[in-house]
Amino acid sequence: MARPSAPRAARPSTRTGSQSGSYNRPGCLRLDFPWRGALSPAVRGEVEEVANRALRRDLPVEVKWMSLPRAKELGALALFDEVYGDSVRVVEIGGAWSRELCGGTHVTHASQVGTVAVTSEGSVGAGLRRLEAAVGLEGFAYLARERDLVAGIAEQLGAPRAELPDRIAGLLARLKAADRENARLRRQAVVQRAAELSAGAVDAAGVRVVTATAEGGTDEARALATAVRDRLPAAVPGVAGVGTAAGVVVLALNKAAREAGLDASALVKRLLNGRGGGSGELAQGGGLPAGRLAGTLAELPRLVGDR
Numbered sequence: 001m002a003r004p005s006a007p008r009a010a011r012p013s014t015r016t017g018s019q020s021g022s023y024n025r026p027g028c029l030r031l032d033f034p035w036r037g038a039l040s041p042a043v044r045g046e047v048e049e050v051a052n053r054a055l056r057r058d059l060p061v062e063v064k065w066m067s068l069p070r071a072k073e074l075g076a077l078a079l080f081d082e083v084y085g086d087s088v089r090v091v092e093i094g095g096a097w098s099r100e101l102c103g104g105t106h107v108t109h110a111s112q113v114g115t116v117a118v119t120s121e122g123s124v125g126a127g128l129r130r131l132e133a134a135v136g137l138e139g140f141a142y143l144a145r146e147r148d149l150v151a152g153i154a155e156q157l158g159a160p161r162a163e164l165p166d167r168i169a170g171l172l173a174r175l176k177a178a179d180r181e182n183a184r185l186r187r188q189a190v191v192q193r194a195a196e197l198s199a200g201a202v203d204a205a206g207v208r209v210v211t212a213t214a215e216g217g218t219d220e221a222r223a224l225a226t227a228v229r230d231r232l233p234a235a236v237p238g239v240a241g242v243g244t245a246a247g248v249v250v251l252a253l254n255k256a257a258r259e260a261g262l263d264a265s266a267l268v269k270r271l272l273n274g275r276g277g278g279s280g281e282l283a284q285g286g287g288l289p290a291g292r293l294a295g296t297l298a299e300l301p302r303l304v305g306d307r
Contacts, residue, residue: 019077020128024104027138028119035129039121047131051116058111059094066090076101115139190220194227197240205305207237207257211297218248218284225252226282237262241271241300247288249296253281262307270303271296 021032039047071078071090076099078084084101091102093110107113114136124130134142150161159167193212201208210228214221225242229252232238237257243249249271251264264283268276276285288296 027134027136029116029133029135031131032124033129033131034127036127038123039129039131044118044121044131048116048118048133054094054097055110055113055115057094058109059097061106061108061110062092062095063106064090064092071099071101074099115143117142186220187223190223190227194224194231197224197228198231201232201238202301204301205307207239207260207262207304207307208232209239209241209301209304211241211243211300213243213245213293213297215245217244217246218250220244221248221250222252222282222284225250228252229254239267239300239304241297243288243293243297245293246286247290247293248284248286249276249288249293250284251278251282251300260307262304267300267303271299 019031019033023030065087066074067086068084068088071088074090074096076088076090078101088101089103090099091106092099117134117139118131119134119142120130120132122130133139150164153168154161154164157164157167157171197210197212201210203209210232212224212228214224221242221244225240228240228242229238232240232254234254235256237260238254239257239262240252241249242252249268251268251271253262253264253267258280263280265276265278265280268278268283268285272285272287275287276283278284
């Protein structure tokens with residue numbers, strides 16, 4: 001069946017009668033068309049509704065042969081980069097409701113398609129969108145799966161289907177609030193631990209050195225290393241080294257350490273045999289074998305003292 005023309009509010013191109021490609025097989029269709037930006041849910045719903053109203057009206061499908069200029073004059077849809085002969089096959093649905101240049105086999109009445117259920121819409125290139133839909137029995141099956149999915153969610157949430165959008169929005173809002181609170185608590189824990197670690201710094205030839213391990217990943221190690229560095233005495237050179245279970249080490253140096261000639265990037269490379277890099281104030285490296293983290297961090301005061 002030829003693709004139905006889009007409603008006026010949703011027509012996908014300012015170039016009359018153009019499309020960029022299509023594909024049909026039993027149970028589904030795909031249409032590519034030039035368009036800037038994603039189609040809104042409202043427009044997608046409108047396209048689907050217009051198509052299904054045409055199916056329920058059981059519009060007749062007719063095939064006509066005519067000259068290409070005549071087909072263009074009638075506004076028949078065509079692939080804008082396709083080369084056509086002098087005589088073209090035009091498929092009409094309900095006369096002027098839809099006209100398309102097409103050489104495929106088609107139904108004789110719109111109702112034979114059954115239903116059209118839009119399944120996806122997305123970008124396939126700059127200024128090019130793709131619309132996909134399930135039709136016929138596949139369309140009914142798709143809608144049945146969507147119905148069962150909604151019913152399952154409604155049962156899990158203990159809410160009527162009509163209340164699902166508000167209920168889900170409320171759950172998402174609470175989840176975001178919980179994430180923000182967890183982030184705040186993690187920052188608070190880092191600050192508290194940084195204060196404790198900085199108080200236990202060891203002296204390495206006049207440089208205050210702190211080593212520790214982070215329970216989380218690299219982001220947590222960086223946050224802890226910088227927090228410890230910022231709590232070391234500003235007038236005294238200070239170095240903070242934090243490692244992770246994954247074998248990553250982060251080094252953070254204060255301004256006094258940099259003025260004393262220390263460099264975070266050079267230190268982490270010496271510590272990890274050339275693995276790592278960064279800036280003079282903050283650097284990191286990885287690749288430590290399991291079980292080597294504690295011993296490697298223990299080497300940091302010696303390296304700092306040998307500057």
